[in-house]
Amino acid sequence: MIEHGDRVKNQSRKQHSLYNLLKHSLAEIDVDKKSYILDGMIRVDNNTSKDIVVYVDFTLTQEAFVNILNNAIQAILNKGNTSNDTTENVLSITAETTDDRRYATVYFEDTGIGMSEEQKNHALRGFFDTKGHKGVGVLISRVLLTAQDGDLDYRSKEWVGTKAIVTLPLAHEGDKPKIVATFPQSPKGE
Ligand SMILES: Nc1ncnc2c1ncn2[C@@H]1O[C@H](COP(=O)(O)OP(=O)(O)OP(=O)(O)O)[C@@H](O)[C@H]1O
Numbered sequence: 001m002i003e004h005g006d007r008v009k010n011q012s013r014k015q016h017s018l019y020n021l022l023k024h025s026l027a028e029i030d031v032d033k034k035s036y037i038l039d040g041m042i043r044v045d046n047n048t049s050k051d052i053v054v055y056v057d058f059t060l061t062q063e064a065f066v067n068i069l070n071n072a073i074q075a076i077l078n079k080g081n082t083s084n085d086t087t088e089n090v091l092s093i094t095a096e097t098t099d100d101r102r103y104a105t106v107y108f109e110d111t112g113i114g115m116s117e118e119q120k121n122h123a124l125r126g127f128f129d130t131k132g133h134k135g136v137g138v139l140i141s142r143v144l145l146t147a148q149d150g151d152l153d154y155r156s157k158e159w160v161g162t163k164a165i166v167t168l169p170l171a172h173e174g175d176k177p178k179i180v181a182t183f184p185q186s187p188k189g190e
């Protein structure tokens with residue numbers, strides 16, 4: 001957590017494509033979980049528009065996304081597949097922008113085991129203990145996102161699935177672009 005604190009303090013927010021952030025996050029999920037996607041047992045749909053540009057620290061946001069993605073896939077694996085269950089195992093990622101154009105909302109919707117209201121609240125506070133180990137992924141993700149003017153919340157239904165809802169600030173004109181001018185700047189200020 002101390003290490004996270006330093007990284008939050010030294011964060012560097014720039015304009016980034018949300019689609020690209022998600023693509024890089026999907027590449028970083030746990031190897032054992034990735035194998036279920038490659039085998040086709042779990043389908044992952046990244047339906048986010050390539051036009052959404054957010055103003056965030058790439059690494060901090062990617063870490064939060066990877067945590068959320070790993071949890072979603074784990075929840076699908078924990079549900080297992082009973083013989084009379086014909087529902088597909090899907091993790092669907094969608095995004096929209098708020099009407100006031102200030103935020104992007106990203107939805108990570110899984111068909112996993114789900115959480116009760118109580119489990120959800122415990123997860124958001126950290127140290128939720130299900131399988132003998134204490135998880136802090138949700139708590140850290142929330143801290144990383146709120147530190148960048150974003151947020152993380154969950155809607156969930158036991159045995160049906162979970163929707164992780166991430167809010168991130170949209171980039172605006174005047175925000176630091178991804179590619180900054182190389183220094184030293186010309187004396188004319190060009
Ligand atoms: N998408 C989800 N569906 C169902 N349960 C979830 C989901 N995301 C989180 N949870 C629940 O919240 C708990 C806490 O998640 P968290 O990421 O904080 O810890 P963890 O995954 O158990 O361990 P780690 O610290 O390795 O991430 C999980 O153990 C799980 O029970």
Ligand SMILES: [Mg+2]
Nearest residue numbers: 071135137138
């Ligand atoms: Mg986790």
